[in-house]
Amino acid sequence: MSPKIEISILSEIKLEKPITYRSKPYLINSNRITLFVYYSKKQISSLHSFFLSCLFYMIDFILNNQIIKTSAGAGITLLDFIRDFQQLKGTKIGCREGDCGACTVLVGELVDNSVAYQSITCCISPLGNANGKHIVTVEGINLPKELNTVQKAMVDNFATQCGFCTPGFVVSMTGFALENKINTTCNDAISGNICRCTGYKSIEKAGFEIEEKLQQRDNNHQIDWLIKEGFIPNYFETIAERLKQLKTQHSEIESSNRVKVANGTDLYVRHADKLADENVELLADKKELKGILFSEGVCTLGANTTVTEIANSTELQALFLKLKKFMKLISSEPIRNMGTLGGNFVNASPIGDMSIFFLALNSTLTIQKEDGTERHIPFQEFHQKYKVFDLQEDEILKSLSFKVLDANESFNFEKVSKRTHLDIASVNSAGRLSVKNNIVTDAHFAVGGAAEIPKYLHKTSEFLVGKALNAETVKKAEAVLQSEISPISDVRGASEYKRLLARQLFYAHFIELFPSEIELNKLIGQ
Amino acid sequence: MKNIDSFTHVRGESLYVDDLMLRQDVLFGLCFDSPKAHGKIKSVDYSKAEALKGVIKIFTYKDILGENQIGGIIQDEPLWAEDEVHFWGQPIAFIVAETEAIAKKARALITIDIEELPVITTAKEAKEKGSFINAPRSFKLGDSAKTFADCEYVFEGETFSNGQEHLYLETQGCYAVPQENGSIKLTSSTQGPTAVQKTAARVLGVPMHKIEVDVIRLGGGFGGKEDQATPWAVMAAVAVQYLNRPVKFMLNRHDDLRMTGKRHPYSSFYKIGLTKDLKIKAFEVEFLQNSGAAADLSPAIAERTLFHACNSYFIPNVSTTVYSCKTNLPPNTAFRGFGGPQGMFVIESAISAVADKIGIDRRQIQEENLLAENDEFSYGQIATQVEAKNTWFSAKEKFQFEKLEDEVFAFNQENKRFTKGISLMPITFGISFTNTQMNHARALIHIYLDGSVGVSTGAVEMGQGVNTKMLQVAQSVLGVSANRVKIETTNTTRVANTSPSAASSTADLNGKAVEMACKSLIDRLRKVAAKMLSSEEKNISFQEDFVYLDAEKTALSWEELITQAMAQRVALSENAHYATPIIHFDKTKEKGHPFAYHVYGTAITTVTVDCLRGTYEIDAVKMVHDFGKSMNYAVDMGQIEGGLAQGIGWMTMEEIAYGKDGRLLSNALSTYKIPDIFSAPKTVETIPLETEGSEWAIKKSKATGEPPLMYGIGTYFAIQKAVKAFNPNYKLKFHAPFTPEKVLMGLYEK
Secondary structure, three states: OOOOOOOOOEEEOOOOOOOOOOOOOOOEOOOOOEEEEOOHHHHHHHHHHHHHHHHHOOOEEEEEEEEEOOOOOOOOOOEEEEHHHHOOOOOOOOOOOOOOOEEEEEEEEEEEEEEEEEEEHHHHHHHHHHHEEEOOHHHOOOOOOOOOOOHHHHHHHOOOOEEEEEEHHHHHHHHHHOOOOOOOHHHHOOOOOOOOOOOOHHHHHHHHHHHHHHOOHHHHHHHHHHHHHOOOOOOOOHHHHHOOOOOOOOOOOOOOOOEEOOOOOHHHHHHHHHHOOOOOEOOOOHHHHOOEEEEOOEEEEEOOOOOHHHHOOOHHHHHOOOHHHHHHHOHHHHHHHHHHHHHHHHOOOOOOOOHHHHHHOEEEEEEEEEEOOOEEHHHHOEEEEEEEEEOOOEEEEEEEEEEEOOOOEEEEEEEEEOOOOOOOOOEEEEEEEEEEEEEEEEEEEEEEEOOOOEEEEEHHHHEEEEEEEEHHHHHHHHHHHHOOOOOEEEOOOOOHHHHHHHHHHHHHHHHOOOOOOOHHHHHHHO | OOOOOOOHHOOOOOOOOOOOOOOOOOEEEEEEEEEOOEEEEEEEEOOHHHHHHOEEEEEOOOOOOOOOOOOOOOOOOOOOOOEEEEOOOEEEEEEEEEEEHHHHHHHHOOEEEEEEOOOOOOHHHHHHOOOOOOOOEEEEEEEEHHHHHHOOOEEEEEEEOOOOOHHHHHHHHHEEEEEEHHOOEEOOOOOOOHHHHHHHHHHHOHHHEEEEEEOOOOOOOOOOOOOOHHHHHHHHHHHHHOOOEEEEEEOHHHHHHHHHOOOOOOOEEEEEEEEOOOEEEEOOOOOEEEEOOOOOOHHHHHHHHOOOOOEEEEEOEEEEEEEEEEEOOOOOOOOOOOOHHHHHHHHHHHHHHHHHHOOOOHHHHHHHHOOOOOOOOOOOOOOOOOOOHHHHHHHHHHOOHHHHHHHHHHHHHHHOOOOEEEEEEEEEEOOHHHHHHHEEEEEEEOOOOOEEEEEOOOOOOOOOOHHHHHHHHHHHHHHHHHEEEEEOEEOOOOOOOOOOOOOOOOHHHHHHHHHHHHHHHHHHHHHHHHHHOOOOOOHEEEOOOOEEEEEEEEEEHHHHHHHHHOOOOOEEEEEEEEOOOOOEEEEOOOEEOOOOOOEEEEEEEEEEEEOOEEEEEEEEEEEEEEEEOOOHHHHHHHHHHHHHHHHHHHHHHOOOOOOOOOEEEEOOOOOOOOOOOOHOOOOEEEEEEEEOOOOHHHHHHHOOOOOHHHHHHHHHHHHHHHHHHHOOOOOOEEEEEEOOOHHHHHHOOO
């Protein structure tokens, strides 16, 4: 692309938004970039794109059936790119905080030789995270003329009224068909979709129909089967190959001194406008921050591990029999698909579910400096004051590890919020308990929503060690717990409620773990 | 027939305001609102914001050429605040910029100095301070004061029901485009196109014909866009008037939550008197409606509270008064039920309280007092075609209530970790705008040359399926197939001076107008057909796109007939006007016949409470509902289930919270929770009670929009019973919503 250049003309490219650039060879003024270039009039458009590609790193991905190469800022939301840049208006804006699901899209990623799909809310997802992926909007699952299987089920069951939330539901349900997860229901797949019109029962019926159809699916040729059964259009069969091509062309995005963003479920709720203009450093695809490893009785989870990855880990499931149930209490399907451990820890919310979960596991954090050196600290010491934590500017949270539970140990997680699912806890709590011959030999309890940080209950845990496991011990320990917490009244509940709830959830651990020894009526004296 | 929009809905192809193709020179608007709930504006500094590149202009009240007034019922609300602000989130200025992002940056650069004044956030406080929107209203029947002396049981109590955010998934918004000669086209997400048109004309100082309002559809309204879609459209219109460029203004969710009003919270004080045989002989209530900072629709909503204060019960001596209390909250507004649910919650609470004190089940009192034929409502209307007892006893019988009750009892005997509760909730809801003069509608029908049909009405489609019903009416009267009929957008240039789509009456009013217009067209076409078939008009009918003669299909097709009619210069367009007969109401006496008819039903709700955690699940809601003769069960069932879910949300988890300073604390979807799929009842069953319907209902198919919301009230009392079953010390409280917090505190109350 080096056309014969003739005359000097001043060309001004007006951009929608200020955009990120790799170097500064040209005059840049707010959202205008002035290029002094030579070109013939015929070559205007090719030169524009040529210069753009020189100046800015590109994000390459497949959007529905179309390959996208864009120089749009990596920090803008995928939602804005879809609606405003691509004019795909089926993806709706409901809340821009991941709490309604109207903007649900699917993200397909090459895993081995096939594409693994999951749903996300694209309002809080940076465009840059689409790099190298297949993004599917409702337009991308439409068949040319007739309705697809999910859409038909929705229509047949009268599951759409005002229609605004509907594309989100349709996409989530199609994701359910594509995901091929065991032991999940269509309701789980739409747990992040809010509908204000229908009351859900009709949507649920549509879901049952879909579940029934999927019973017959051919797991060996899943995509082909879904195409044949009219769930998805034909082009899906080409995606794996096209993603491979895309991968080879793609080089890692450079990063320096930028706002670190994993999957955005917290940062983009609060700062989407700001991040649109920022140089974001995207962590999501950093392999060294991913993975769940078991070695010598220690489990290590990369900071980038998502809640879904935890929930789906067969090893962790073997360790925590109720793991899926616990994880279902955390947000919704699309948010679990995005939300990372590290994000939850550095968000530093006193009610961070993952913080509470792993505090009670008595975990250790590995923190890495830019120069590659590492330090390890007990997770209990990470959170210091409200939203203050032990992580320097040049450091990154790398991983978390905890000792695998032995035969005498058990673990429980509890959470109560105004709405059971897709809500932030009023109080959450977790406990890890080792009991030998009915004597507590080790205990680690944590409670959220009851102090300015996710609270590791030092005194309560210490108190329990060496005591006989019975109702009396639990009641006494609970009194210690009350001395350790200091909940405040806010929109998630009055302080006296949180105190009572902290007690109840503390009791719940024992009732759940030792149902024959500890009963509710003994604890509350009825 | 399925909702005619479902095909495009599920494909993401249905268009909402935010999806419209924009003109290239479009600008974006954003509202700057008050950061204090009450005070005098000392100064506002816009200079930095105005200097920001890309900001075109910041509009304030000074830029208004007409009146700075958007009040509907009472003229008490400016579009943009002038010297004082009266609620947190009150619009002060309107930033217009090249992009929304620039507008947001500009907004952050505006500084304001407000001299704060005392803030009132509760109705009780407002009443104490004498802060009211208008004079109180009172309904009276018999002599309650005297009757209490004759009652065996007399109890007094207090109740509170909180507000409710509409949470339409599509936020408020408008796209305003200049036309020629100073005209402006507003594509608005409004339930009231005429309200938008009228108010825009008034604020801009132009005649109404300069303002065209078009509504494609709404991504939910629920009352929240009846009156409160107006200011946003008018702001955009003011900017267009000045700039002569298109302006798009979609509220983001946080702005929408902060700036718009909600369902009214009510504090109420009741006194109830019963005879020994449980007949409610006297009932008095003082309702304190938290109206917010301006009237909006509050007076009309207050009125409907009085209309429904006795729910489905006949009480011979009633005295009810409602105060619309002026506070420093955003003006509260219409929300499905329109004050009715708040009224019903009080009588249901009173019954519960009395039952608890007497030591009987609340349903015994309910059952003793159900409305019967020819009973008089406290507003003078005589109840006819009453189905209260019918739905009540049908529900009990068809859903085997006694068995369900026994099961709950047995469960609670055996189980202490979990308890169950069961309740019955009857509803009686009056259909018509209570303001008689609003009960009218028009339809404009075009039959095109090729026989296809376009239908315009004043009805706004917002998910309730009104377009589907309009199509059904047109198709059935014209005798053509559904695919020949198109329902057009709601547009003030085609159908003018409309009432908003509200009060559950949209299908009735507009449907009747469509029916009339189609009948007129058919009368004309019958003449043409009779001549063509050499027969008499009375022998001609139309079915399935063909002309029928003496009920026999002829070879004369609809298309051919239309071609002939056109050739004979017969008018193929028709406009019809419908106004509900029989209704009237005299506000000086507070008596009359305000409702065309009533809708009845009864719901049975069972819940399970987790007594360890204070959480609960709704096991089932089973309803017998009076549909009249439903013209579309699918659409109507959707209204029942959706209304129920909203009612349950209002009674359980939806908790509006304002700080003492008047700031909205439940200001995002992370802090304001509406039901998700897991909070829906596990079972929802509806048995339609086929009744005679009403001749004032379209095709005798009774209105279904608002009534089912009130089935949700049953959930409150079912939870209450489950709590009481666990903790006999629990003192009944009537303070909705019954959140997990209140449940847990109740379970462990000493």
